[in-house]
Amino acid sequence: MKLDSKIPEGPLAEKWNKHKFSVKLVNPANKRKYDIIVVGTGLAGASAAASLAELGYNVEAFTYHDSPRRAHSIAAQGGINAAKNYQNDGDSIYRLFYDTIKGGDYRAREGNVFRLAEVSVNIIDQCVAQGVPFAREYGGLLSNRSFGGAQVSRTFYARGQTGQQLLLGAYSSLSRQVATGKVKMYTRTEVMDIVLVDGQARGVVTRNLITGKIESHAAHAVLLCTGGYGNVFYLSTNALNCNASATWRAHKKGALFANPCFTQIHPTCIPVSGEYQSKLTLMSESLRNDGRVWVPKKGGDTRRAEDIPEAERDYFLERRYPAFGNLVPRDVASRNAKYVCDEGRGVGDTKLAVYLDFADAIRRDGLNVISAKYGNLFEMYEKITGEDPYKTAMRIYPAVHYTMGGLWVDYNLMTTIPGLYALGEANFSDHGANRLGASALMQGLADGYFVIPYTIGDYLAVMPWDKVSTDRPEFREAEASVHGMVNRLLTIKGEKSPNQIHKELGKIIWDYCGMSRNAEGLKDARQRVRSLQDEFWNNLKMVGTGDELNHTLEKASRVADYLELGELMIVDALNRDESCGGHFREEFQTEDGEALRDDANYAYVAAWAYKGAGKDSELHKEDLVFENVKLTQRSYK
Amino acid sequence: MKLKLRIWRQKDANSKGKLVDYDVDVNSHMSFLEMLDELNEQLVEKGEEPVAFDHDCREGICGTCNLYINGRPHGPVRTTTCQLHMRHFNEGETIVIEPFRAKSFPIVKDLIIDRSSFDRIVQAGGYISVNTGSARDANETLIPKPIADEAFNSAACIACGACVAACKNASAMLFVGAQISKFALLPQGKAERKTRAEKMVAQMDAEGFGACSNIGACSAECPKEISMANIARMNREYFGAKLTSTNL
Numbered sequence: 001m002k003l004d005s006k007i008p009e010g011p012l013a014e015k016w017n018k019h020k021f022s023v024k025l026v027n028p029a030n031k032r033k034y035d036i037i038v039v040g041t042g043l044a045g046a047s048a049a050a051s052l053a054e055l056g057y058n059v060e061a062f063t064y065h066d067s068p069r070r071a072h073s074i075a076a077q078g079g080i081n082a083a084k085n086y087q088n089d090g091d092s093i094y095r096l097f098y099d100t101i102k103g104g105d106y107r108a109r110e111g112n113v114f115r116l117a118e119v120s121v122n123i124i125d126q127c128v129a130q131g132v133p134f135a136r137e138y139g140g141l142l143s144n145r146s147f148g149g150a151q152v153s154r155t156f157y158a159r160g161q162t163g164q165q166l167l168l169g170a171y172s173s174l175s176r177q178v179a180t181g182k183v184k185m186y187t188r189t190e191v192m193d194i195v196l197v198d199g200q201a202r203g204v205v206t207r208n209l210i211t212g213k214i215e216s217h218a219a220h221a222v223l224l225c226t227g228g229y230g231n232v233f234y235l236s237t238n239a240l241n242c243n244a245s246a247t248w249r250a251h252k253k254g255a256l257f258a259n260p261c262f263t264q265i266h267p268t269c270i271p272v273s274g275e276y277q278s279k280l281t282l283m284s285e286s287l288r289n290d291g292r293v294w295v296p297k298k299g300g301d302t303r304r305a306e307d308i309p310e311a312e313r314d315y316f317l318e319r320r321y322p323a324f325g326n327l328v329p330r331d332v333a334s335r336n337a338k339y340v341c342d343e344g345r346g347v348g349d350t351k352l353a354v355y356l357d358f359a360d361a362i363r364r365d366g367l368n369v370i371s372a373k374y375g376n377l378f379e380m381y382e383k384i385t386g387e388d389p390y391k392t393a394m395r396i397y398p399a400v401h402y403t404m405g406g407l408w409v410d411y412n413l414m415t416t417i418p419g420l421y422a423l424g425e426a427n428f429s430d431h432g433a434n435r436l437g438a439s440a441l442m443q444g445l446a447d448g449y450f451v452i453p454y455t456i457g458d459y460l461a462v463m464p465w466d467k468v469s470t471d472r473p474e475f476r477e478a479e480a481s482v483h484g485m486v487n488r489l490l491t492i493k494g495e496k497s498p499n500q501i502h503k504e505l506g507k508i509i510w511d512y513c514g515m516s517r518n519a520e521g522l523k524d525a526r527q528r529v530r531s532l533q534d535e536f537w538n539n540l541k542m543v544g545t546g547d548e549l550n551h552t553l554e555k556a557s558r559v560a561d562y563l564e565l566g567e568l569m570i571v572d573a574l575n576r577d578e579s580c581g582g583h584f585r586e587e588f589q590t591e592d593g594e595a596l597r598d599d600a601n602y603a604y605v606a607a608w609a610y611k612g613a614g615k616d617s618e619l620h621k622e623d624l625v626f627e628n629v630k631l632t633q634r635s636y637k
Numbered sequence: 638m639k640l641k642l643r644i645w646r647q648k649d650a651n652s653k654g655k656l657v658d659y660d661v662d663v664n665s666h667m668s669f670l671e672m673l674d675e676l677n678e679q680l681v682e683k684g685e686e687p688v689a690f691d692h693d694c695r696e697g698i699c700g701t702c703n704l705y706i707n708g709r710p711h712g713p714v715r716t717t718t719c720q721l722h723m724r725h726f727n728e729g730e731t732i733v734i735e736p737f738r739a740k741s742f743p744i745v746k747d748l749i750i751d752r753s754s755f756d757r758i759v760q761a762g763g764y765i766s767v768n769t770g771s772a773r774d775a776n777e778t779l780i781p782k783p784i785a786d787e788a789f790n791s792a793a794c795i796a797c798g799a800c801v802a803a804c805k806n807a808s809a810m811l812f813v814g815a816q817i818s819k820f821a822l823l824p825q826g827k828a829e830r831k832t833r834a835e836k837m838v839a840q841m842d843a844e845g846f847g848a849c850s851n852i853g854a855c856s857a858e859c860p861k862e863i864s865m866a867n868i869a870r871m872n873r874e875y876f877g878a879k880l881t882s883t884n885l
Contacts, residue, residue, distance in 0.1 A: 051769040066691065067756050069796060070699045086776060122770070129772035131765045131825050133780075133789040140779030158789060164698055165792060172764035179760040187753065210745055239694040276664060278671050279695045380697065383720045384668075449769045497681045499674075543681055548649065549689055549746045552681060 003256070003607060003622040006410040007111035012628050013093075016115040019411070020454050024461035031056035033465040035219040036456070037204055038062070039191045039246050042071030043163070043441060044424025045225030046170035047448025053182035054173075055453055060217055061174070061183055064190040064209060064241060064554075069171045072227060072239040073444060076163025077284035077377070078147060079155035080127075080441040082120040087144050091152040093117045098629060100439060103149040103329050104404070104432020105581035105597065106631045107262070107605075109624060111411060112429045119450040120442050124156055126449055130169040134158050147437040148285055149329040149636075155438045160284050160376045166441055170448070190554065192482040194222060194250045194420060197474045201420035205478045207486075209554065212547035214482050216470035220463055221419045221456060224250060225448065228403035228425040230263065232562045232569065233514070234506020236400035237269060237282040243558040244565050247407050247426050255415040256607040256620060258428035259405035260565065261573035264435055264582045265515050266401030267293075267333035270384055271353040280399040281384055283356070283377055285437040288326045290361035290370065291394070293317050293333070295354050299344035305355050305393040316340055324636040331434045331582045331595070332636060334398035338515050339593065341397075348395045357393035398515060402440060404431040404582065405572075408607040408622070412455035413447060416607075419459060423447035428605070433581025486546040489556045494539030498556035501536050505529065505559070509566050513573050518586040522574040526567060533563045568608055568617055575619065578602045590633070599631050638665050638723065641731040642676065644688055649746055656733070669712065669721040670695060670702065673734075689747040695719040697860065700795030703802070704748055705735040710799035710858050717797060717860045737802035741809070741845045754844040755796050755812060761840035762833040763816045765825050784822055791818035793861045800855035800863070806847030811855035813841045814867030821874050831878035838875050 008015040008022070026034065034057050038049040041063040049061040065071060083096040096117035101108060124142070128134065134156050135143040144153040158165040177183040188209040195203040195216065203218040229244035230236040251257045268283045294315045296308055316336055318325045326333075337354045340346065347353050362370050367390065371378070378389045385395075407415045407422040409429055414421050424444035431439065469475075512525035536559065544550040579588040579595035580602070588596045605622040639662050647654030661679075663672045670692050677687035693701040697720040706712030712721045726732065734748065742750040780788075792815070800811035817834055820826030826833075849868055856865045 047769070054768045065693065066701065066752060067796065069756075070693060070701050072694060072699070075694045075696055075698050084775070122772075124775045125772040126767075126769060128775040128778060129765065129767040129825060131788070131820050131823050133785050133792050133819065133823070134775075136780055136782045136785040138782045140781050141776050158792075161698065161793065164795075165789070168792060172759065173767075173769070175756065175760040176764040176766060178756075185756075187756075237696075239699060241693050273666050274664060276667050276671050276675060278668070278674055281696045380720070383697075383714075383716055384722070386722070386724060453769065497678055499678060541681060541684075543684060543686055549749070551689060552687060 001416070001609065001620050003408070003620055004410060005109060005622060006412060007109060008411070012110060012114050015111050016118055023454060023458035026457045026461050028056055030465070032058065034058065034460050035060065035467065037217060037219040037222045038225060039204065039223065040071065040225035040227065041065070041068030041174065042073035042225060042227060042424065043167055043170055043444030044426070044448045045071070045223070046167065046174045047445050048223055048225060048423055048452050049183050050170060050173035050177050051449050051453045052456070053177035053180070059177070059183040060186065060219065062186045062189050062191055062204070062206060064188060066187055068174055068185060068187065069168060071167060072242050073167045073441070074164045075239065076441055077160045077282065078286040079145065079157035079162045079438040080123065080166060081147070081154050081436070081438045082124045082156060082442065083117050083154060084121055084124060086142060087153045089152045091154050095152065096120060096154065099150050100430070100436060101432070101629050102634060103436040104434050105595065105634055106432065106599070106603065106626065107259070107580055107624065108430055108432030110626060110628055115451070116430050116443055116446050119446045122450055123442060123445045127166055127169050130172060132158065132165045132169040145286060145289060146327065148288065148327045148333070149436040157286070160286070160374065163441060166445065170445070191246045192249070193478045194253050195475050195478045196253060196417065197468050197472065200418045202468050203470065203475060205475070205482050207482065210549050212545070212550065214479055216475040216479055218468045218470050218475070220460055221421065223421045223423055223452065224407065224426050225423045226426045228406065229565055230400045230403050232505070232566045233400040233509050234503050235272065235277060235280050235510070237266060237280050240279060243561070245558050245561045247422065248561040248565050250407060250415065250417065250420060252610050253417065255417045255420060256408040256609055257405070257568060258408035258605050258607045259572065260569045260608065261513065261576060261583050262404035262433050262581065263400060263569070264330060264402040264404060265334040265398040267330055267337055267398050268356060268396045269399035270381065271348060271350060271395055271397040281380065282399070282401060283381060283394065283396060285330065287356060287374060287377060290373070291326065291356040291358050292360060293326050293354055293356055295340045295345040295347060305347070305357065306359070314340070314345070321636045328636045329434055329436060334515055335584060337398055353395035353397045355393040356396045358389060359393070362390065402435055404428065404433060404435055408605065412458060413452055414459065421452060421456065423452060433583055485557065486553065489540065489553060489560070490542050490546055492537065492540040492542060494541050496535070496539050497541050498552060498559045501532060501540070502555070502559045502562065505532055505562055505566055508532070509569065513570050516584045516586050517573050519574060522570050526570045529563065529567045529570065536560065536563055571617060572606055572608065575606060576602055595634070603631070638663055638726070638728045640726065640729070643731060643733045644748070645735045646688070646747055647744055650743060654744065663723055665724045667723045668695070668719060669706070669723065670719050672723055689749050691749050692719060698795060700797040703737045703750065703797050703799065705737055705802055707733055710737060710802040711860055715858070715860060717795070737798050739801045739807035741807065742798060742801065752796070752798050755798065757844065758809070758813055758837055758840045759816060762829070762836035765820060766829060778824055780823060788819050788822040791815045791822065791863065791867055794863050795861055797860065799858050799860060801846065803854040803858035804847065805852065805854070806850060808849045808855070809841055809846035810849040810868045810871065811859065811863055813837055814871035815863050817874055818867045818870045821870060830874060831882060834871065834874035834878045835882060
């Protein structure tokens, strides 16, 4: 398969404008003849559903939550980037583009990233118009702060709850369209499969999570806005119900899955406390603006943080990266925390933690200033750990947070299945091998508000208006296969709960395909995941039936997909004989332990095709073309 | 720590429910929901139906979790259920776990309730009518910091429903007040303020929520500390709108 990214020709700064003019349009009166299915109601899904309905399309939106407002975008804390240059500190669209390409360790498409930087400014305007209460200065202007991987202040924020406020903005627009009838909202409804008719995505099969009823829905196009696959790791900062099933099932229907090994480990999370742990909690990266990261110089130092004198502390990020200090990108910060813990200098009971210390900031700015900036985060930390970060240094450790990989999409956000689109974290396109802080919200909203409303028209304009009936054999077969899977899961009479198997999978992936990887470990891990797949289908313990609310069944159906996706992550990590961004192969590093890329051989997107159960996936390469930036060793020193 | 759990079990919306006792032995560092996870793992192991409860982000922001613990929404600490930890309970204690109780929040199964009434109230008017792409530059709208902060305080509501569960009248006025306030405070929200207040209040009444009798339990139990001022502001918006309404 030849992968065509459809990046428009011409100078970088003109590509998007040119493309917007060259795509076909659907005339306003005809838009109402097209139905679009939107799966997921987070930032990407809610913004897309609302914007498409405003244009006049008929939208059916699906979420497994009880309300669209609960999607996990709501938990994003720190902020959203935009190249407004309101601070007069040298920001520009080009700089945001450059920072994002560099931050992604040169594994993202120039054209996509430039477009993202371009529309970033419109997002802020849109959100303010919706009533999003961004932080303000006393004169009434918008306030900004800085984030990792940038030397300008371009991050807009609403205390530590920016994702919540942006999602509520998109949710309000979505609610307005639900009221007009242009969006039909299905809550507590999980998408189980994608239906193709004549090779085009024409609908989905869903399961009503309360009654268990399996149903088909037809449309002219399907948008997957279903987030990432961080929960393959079992423990992550994702919400517990975040899952990869919609994207994975689309993959099995023919959509290529790109760069699955590009996963982001976030440096500032609350450390694991015990075996019973169900999820990890992130502390916003914004904390690194004022908090200083350190460990004791000597290993085995059991004194309390505040009792260790200055001279015996190692502020390892400031020492190794004087230019960016505590604000190095996430992958660099995480890896360095791992190094010092591997050296035996970790802190806390488990020794798998480093300090994030606010004592200096409180001395410098006063308690009130620090409390106004981070109060809710400090409170959250105290609630979870029982310790007061105003008095003692926080303990943090990296945790899985975001997945840069996802369904392969072209410049129009279309997957390799015609009519099937992927938006937001569900696609792979903009963050390369590492995402910069405050860029996930930007991308989700860029895709939903400002990209898909233009690009979908190009596809629909040449499509006949005729609706397909859900009585067609393609829908009937998809329903039968969903029924079959549900029954198959329910009839395994084994010993292990889906949760136990998920936990075992997570441990394998974290140990061998987490912060650092090597060929030997990956090969071993693949065998282990394969035997776990066998165990899952033979030794699963299930309760309840398929025609009722059954959380055990929901979990099992998602774990089945994690087991397959986990294997593909390993295969991809093994294929990529280089280190880049969040993908760190121990065999490929510079003398001082930084990621060593191999641009001659690996400056490509690895897009995998599903070839059937138990068969090896097939690799397709999309070569990355850099016409504007020079590929250099990423340095934050 | 050893505990006795007394949990509301109900097969589905139409069945009769009852309280069932379970003995558990848990770690005091666990979160409350991790304690229930553990119970559920044991139930599944025994081939019994696990206790169904709603939860998702487990960091206190999505508003999905909602348990009525020992007679209080979200339990003894002012936080969401997912942020409650077992260190707040004592060895040997009996913990009664029920769903949030209100006519407008019908029970779906066990501890899961249906809060779609909240979504319908928002659909009635909880938005600013601005289509994508029609916004002007963000800094052209000056919003003094105290006003932005106040709007944020109202917008921090997570729609968990604790206010309704805490209220003896099952009133939703704190929730609706917060939704109305976050727009009424901002210049962008002024254009539709009258219609918004009228429509949202009408929908709130249609959903069967009770009236407010100014006890303040809603605000006292709110995990996001939404203040009673939101109810006052909602009443002001509503009466103002009714007196000068152009909606006949």
